[in-house]
Amino acid sequence: MRRGGRICYHNFPHATIESRNVKRLESKHPAAIRWFHWINFPLLAIMIWSGLWIYWANDVYRVGIGSFTVFHFFPDWFYKAFHLGYRLAEGMAWHFAFAWLFTINGVAYVTYTIVSGEWRYLVPNRHSLREAIQVTLYDLHLTKTHPPRRKFNGAQQFAYTGIILMGAGSLVTGLAIWKSVQFGWLTWLLGGYRTARVEHFLLTLGYVAFFVVHIAQVMRAGWNNFRSMVTGYEIVSDESAQ
């Protein structure tokens, strides 16, 4: 079965489509995308970490009804365990320095996907929703129907496009908080200064949720898949070649 992505035989002179071997190398992730992905990882980590130093100074968010609190963001043990308290000034300095790098990397990534045409693999199409449901059911062991093997399945398309929209959301809500007078119209559009802060926080929780699922899925997918995000190449077995 052929997969999406460019197929690069030229790197390997012995492997041609007519040969009898079952294995071949397939180019999966372009170098630019791999760099953007791996650079984003520490940048987003710094943004979240410094964001926690900032959030600590007014940690009013909770899940609960009335005076009954189910969960408080965050419990004292959490701040203590990671030494997150009393670092507001430091947090703001890191946050507003690295916000630029986070933005530049994100904009460069989006620009690259548009210019290179990679967006075609990443943006959901009219089949993606049905496929995403199928993938989810399969992953939860609720169906045995294996989703189609492609570069990115429908669930991945929603996840990888969604995370970019979330990144844009963090920039916009962050700007609305940081420069609430110069971008007063934006702050107003987002529901006001306090609401923008809630939105900025919720997006961060979203990244953490994404990270947990992402890591679990990468572990499930295995070494060959993970390696392709580092090397760009995946080993594929051609069922029809023998």
Next chain:
Amino acid sequence: MSEEEPVAPPAPEEPAAPPASDEDAAVDREMARKTRRSFLVGGAAALAGAGAWAWLDTRRPDDGVQWPLRLALRANEQTWRDYSSENRLARAYAPDDVESPRENGDLGLEDDPDPDWKLTVDGIAGATEPLSLTLADVQALPKVEMITELKCIEGWSRILKWGGVRFRDFVAKYAPGQTDANSYVGLETPEREYYVGLDMASALHPQTLLCYEMNGEPLPSEHGAPLRLVIPVKYGIKNLKRIGRIAFSNARPPDYWAERGYDYYAGF
């Protein structure tokens, strides 16, 4: 590295594959070669990143924050000062939105205000003596009321109604000529426990007030009686309570929180 060179065995998840042909083995070798190269490059990049972080984190502090981060804060300040429009106003709220105030910080406010309080105005070009003004002198200027959101740098905010005079009117009356956009104004509490510095453009913003009323009442002691600064284009840390001295200057005046790691500009 050549392809003929003997290489590591295939990746661990592959052993169940059918007996490898020569071509299969060659594919594995090629993959192993790419893997080695990519992980070396990736590892070097990760080390460089960790090194950069460790370097940044251990730099000598400049006013309470690592100097490269202080540079970044200053670069941000210059960017916003260059591209900000002074005509943009902080959002004005309706009377129904007004909240009760929150007390935060009592530097310079430990005692009740001195009944003989005077406002000292210093640094006026051409003046030999500092001005000494009474509250009545300030109140002689046109009274302005506004309902704006006071935003604390900690992350909370309060919508409050303020009554006072525009700082720009104050300058026009008592310090005409002190309007150079590159100059600064410093404010201090009477005993100088707390002090802030403002860029002149922000100080002259139409919503920057010298206030003597809050929520329709005379300013309470803990909120800065008899006269405080309210500057909605800046974080609360710049909204100095109980002003004792105002000094115009071409140099950046010292700023209490900027000396403790915060951004000097602190503007929205």
